[in-house]
Amino acid sequence: MRRKPLSDASAAALAETFRALGDLTRVRLLDALARSELCVQDLAARLNLTESAVSHQLRLLRNMRLVRTRRDGRMVFYALDDQHIVGLFEQGLEHVEERDGGRVEGRRSKP
Numbered sequence: 001m002r003r004k005p006l007s008d009a010s011a012a013a014l015a016e017t018f019r020a021l022g023d024l025t026r027v028r029l030l031d032a033l034a035r036s037e038l039c040v041q042d043l044a045a046r047l048n049l050t051e052s053a054v055s056h057q058l059r060l061l062r063n064m065r066l067v068r069t070r071r072d073g074r075m076v077f078y079a080l081d082d083q084h085i086v087g088l089f090e091q092g093l094e095h096v097e098e099r100d101g102g103r104v105e106g107r108r109s110k111p
Contacts, residue, residue, distance in 0.1 A: 020064050021092065025049065026057050030080065030089055033067060037079040 006014070020026055028047050032038060040058065044051045058078055061067040068081045080086055 016064060017066070017088075020061060020066060021088075023057075025053070026061060029054070029057055029061065030066065030085070033078055033080050034086055034089055037070065037077045039075050039077050043078070 021030075025047075029043060032043055032046055038046070040051050040054050043049070043058075044054045047054070058067060062069065062078075065081050066085050067078050070077045070079065080089075
């Protein structure tokens with residue numbers, strides 16, 4: 001089945017999504033959020049970043065609708081926005097591992 005050619009708006013939105021995924025810090029944030037919902041403080045500690053740097057990147061990811069928030073009192077927790085983002089992230093990782101023969105540092109290929 002063939003799909004229609006991308007509209008200009010869809011192409012621009014897709015390019016923005018891939019641009020967001022082109023940053024190492026944002027990829028590390030998305031990886032952490034793919035595992036569990038976290039607050040800024042926990043993300044900063046896990047990734048050895050400042051809370052300011054994490055907040056800045058999360059704001060960009062949130063504006064692109066890649067992450068969502070949940071407020072619990074004064075705390076704000078972040079998670080991946082939906083399963084499409086999880087799937088996109090996992091497919092990208094699978095592609096990299098397959099391309100590199102499973103030799104991506106810190107990751108093992110599936111048996």
